[in-house]
Amino acid sequence: MDRRGESLVRPLLLAACLHILLILTFFIAVSPEAKTITPPSVVVIQATELTFAPSAAAEARVRKQKAEEEEKKRHEAEQKRRQQEAKRKAEAEREEQLEKAKLEAKKKAEVEAKKKAEVEAKNKAEAKLQAELKRAREAKQAAAKAEAEAKRKANEAARAKVLEEKAKATDDERKAVLKKERENEEKALEEAFKQAEVEARALEELKKKEEAELAVLNALAAERAAANVLDAMTTRITRAWRRPVAFAGGLEVYLRMALASNGELVDVRVVKSSGDVLFDRSALTAVQRAAPFNEVEQFDAATFEEKFRSLTVKFRPED
Numbered sequence: 053m054d055r056r057g058e059s060l061v062r063p064l065l066l067a068a069c070l071h072i073l074l075i076l077t078f079f080i081a082v083s084p085e086a087k088t089i090t091p092p093s094v095v096v097i098q099a100t101e102l103t104f105a106p107s108a109a110a111e112a113r114v115r116k117q118k119a120e121e122e123e124k125k126r127h128e129a130e131q132k133r134r135q136q137e138a139k140r141k142a143e144a145e146r147e148e149q150l151e152k153a154k155l156e157a158k159k160k161a162e163v164e165a166k167k168k169a170e171v172e173a174k175n176k177a178e179a180k181l182q183a184e185l186k187r188a189r190e191a192k193q194a195a196a197k198a199e200a201e202a203k204r205k206a207n208e209a210a211r212a213k214v215l216e217e218k219a220k221a222t223d224d225e226r227k228a229v230l231k232k233e234r235e236n237e238e239k240a241l242e243e244a245f246k247q248a249e250v251e252a253r254a255l256e257e258l259k260k261k262e263e264a265e266l267a268v269l270n271a272l273a274a275e276r277a278a279a280n281v282l283d284a285m286t287t288r289i290t291r292a293w294r295r296p297v298a299f300a301g302g303l304e305v306y307l308r309m310a311l312a313s314n315g316e317l318v319d320v321r322v323v324k325s326s327g328d329v330l331f332d333r334s335a336l337t338a339v340q341r342a343a344p345f346n347e348v349e350q351f352d353a354a355t356f357e358e359k360f361r362s363l364t365v366k367f368r369p370e371d
Contacts, residue, residue, distance in 0.1 A: 159288075163281075167350050170277060188255075196251060200244070203244065207237070281350075285345050285347070285365070286365055288342040289335075290369060294334060295334070299328075299330075299331060299334075303328055304326055305325060307320055307321070307367055309362070311362075313349070314349060315343075316343065317340065317343035317345070320339045323364060335367045348360045
């Protein structure tokens, strides 16, 4: 039994003894012999409650229990804070992924719309060119037909006149007229043939000129499309870049990229370093994260081989 138990037992014993003495005194007072017997003197025992200070071990247990409870509360609060922090981080990453997906979808839609507009413009330009060529050919054919018809009528008139003259002329005169008529017909046929050759050469030159103009337009459109795709690729690489811890800014690195025809990244390497190894490595990682570059699928094989099979890009985050 510890000291606290002892502090309770003693007062109880003293109180029990006091009650027993009081009961005995009452019975003696009411008994018949009490009239002749002098009552004994009453001994008053004062019960005193004794209190003892708790022991050092008990205080240590209480302090340990409080410390454990405080540590438990602190651990629960820390765990709750970490869970909330992880939840906020997950929500931020999810929002970032959603924003990135929206940007990619918007960018893809813009590229598709631009590609569609360029195809429509190309088709319109080609249709317009073909229509102009057709009108030019029809106009030239109509002019040639009208000229041939006029020549035919002139020849018929000349022939009729000659026939009239032949009817009046002698045989020698008729022979001379026939000879002259043959010479005139041969000369007219030769002139018509030469005229047809000139017109054919003119049409061929016009066709070559139009084809050259169309080729120039297609080349310009391909150059613009390639430049736009290269800008889009650089923008995507910049968005995929993660800033190194000690990055101070003002650096640039030149990267050599090798692509497949479907936009997959075959190889990427540094051809001109920025002088900062961590920055160069972050640029390579950004290119790998941004791949594949599906925009190159819109180009034909020749344009892809020339522009995108192997290309060098300058990576500068501040641009």
